[in-house]
Amino acid sequence: MSFSLPSRLLLVLVTLLLLFLCENAWARKPPPSRGSKGGQRARRFEDGPCGPGSVTDPDSLQYAIEKGKGGDMAAAETCLLAYIEERPEDVQALCLLSEVYARTQRFEKSSEAAEQALMVDPDSTESLFLKASALMAMHEYSTSREFFERALEIDPEHVNSMVNLGALLGHLNDHRAAVNVYRQALALAPDMWVAKHNYGTTLHSLKLFAQAREILQEVFDVNPGCFDCAMSLANALKETRENIKSKEMYEHALWRNPLSREAVLHLYTAMQELVDWDDRDIMFERVLNATRAQLEEGKVPTVNPYYSLLSPFGPEIMLKIALSHAQHAYDKVSSLLVDADLKRVPLPAGEGGKVNVAYMMADYRQHVTSHLIQTVFARHDASKVSAFAIALNGDDGGSFRRRIRESVGGDRFLELYGQSDAEIASRINQLSMHVLVDIDYNKERLTIMAFRPALLQVTWLAHPGTSGAKFVDYIVLDQVVAPPEHAQFVAERIVYMKHHYQVNDHRVCYPYDEVDRRALRRQEGLEEDALVVANFNGLYKIEPESFHIWRDGILRCKERGRGGGRGGGGEYFNLLDRS
16 A cells, blocks of 8 residues: 555655755866956955855855855855856856755756856756756756756766656656666666666556565665655565565654654555554544645645545545645646647447447556456447557456456557556547546556546546546446535546446356355365355455454354455454454
8 A cells, every 4th residue: 555656756856866966066176167257356255155265266166065065055055146246157156056956946046047057058968957957846847858858969978867857757657768768877877876766666656566676675775864765665665565574664764754744654554554553543643634734735645545545534635635636647747738639529429429438547457456347348338339448557467457358359458558648648539539437546647637638537446536636527436435415525527326336247257156166165165055254355445443343243143254364474463363
């Protein structure tokens, strides 16, 4: 269970690399400075912001560098401003000032200082890099990418530009392209831990969890004091089912940064994974307070809409969480929407026209959602509907994916794994899609629907809660999971199913007769008439209240019951202890 993207926030990625750049910039001795424009008088300080001597002397620039190296950004800024007043065409000084602004998160000023340097030297790779990084932090992604690519045209081995370009591509969910960029950077600078960290988190986003875990462990071993390295490793450990180690790593991260709301939220989920309910109410109170604070500050909450369903949040704050994440998804791709040039196709008129419906998810694999829908596609009325499956994940070679591909037809099962949001949206639009259904609410790819590639857009099945998105028209629910009195907390128009919003075709996929069923019971050591009580959920979905009901039901049952659980370690034994 996770509350946030494994690749962390884009601002964190930018800041990490700018810190790395600043450390190197502050460490290097400046070359001899250019002379100031004729006639300008050099001011002198007995013991001023630039130390003794003239602000135009190279020593005064070195003084600013030493202040920056020591973390005194205010002193470095004061000295650099005085120096640049006398030498307005000194590119290095302008770049250092841009770095000071970036390090103090004043990205608009950072962009202006880099732009001033580019007016002096349009081919300065350092200036291009700083300009691109500032634009990326201000969410001007298309322009930012142009500056990164320009820097790499001039200097194909400018590693800093490679790494932040990779961060930009990852932010836009173009993870395969990001991986290639990081590999190029690491070939040039194999010990650059920021590049290796981002490479590991990008592999995580591609669901290559074992590889990500190995790389992120290496990064953490070199940088045990790095909070972001600890958080990323903890996320990877969670995905490789090393839940105890994951919890310990979140605890380490929280120890490194006790005020981190994100660490608190992740530690809470790690405890849920382990069925560690000790101090659960206290931990959730911290989670709730952290989430409220993020919303009040206009920040995207670490907890996402799907996982808000698994904790005792109220409906009002759940809607606020969803609205915030949906707006963030839209903002991520807003600069790309103008160039997308997607056209909406009207619904067919008359009796002969077919409606094109696409079901999109990243879990066409051995997963519960695929288990539920294996033969759903073949149940459409082929005279009225053309059904498509859009796979955002790679082929795991499993039976679920094979059955779905056979059910929908190979030519309508689209393999779009690894493609960017814009590419996927364009492909959907090219198919003249009337209805796009997101069936697993893929947390990282809501951005695809922000492009509006289909006439009508719907969420259904895996996430029985609002997406909060203005670009999602309908949600399919029932009156149990979404009582009519709670409709005000759902951003979409609700399509109520008569009985249950979920579909289940296990009788078609597993048509056991009575003989087979008895044989299976004997194989499992069960009596033929025994009542079997089981839970096939991840343990993190079990709350104390529901578990106690489940336990009491078994204890009251006269028939012999058998409870099954899934878990590779302490979490299963914690559950047994509570029985």
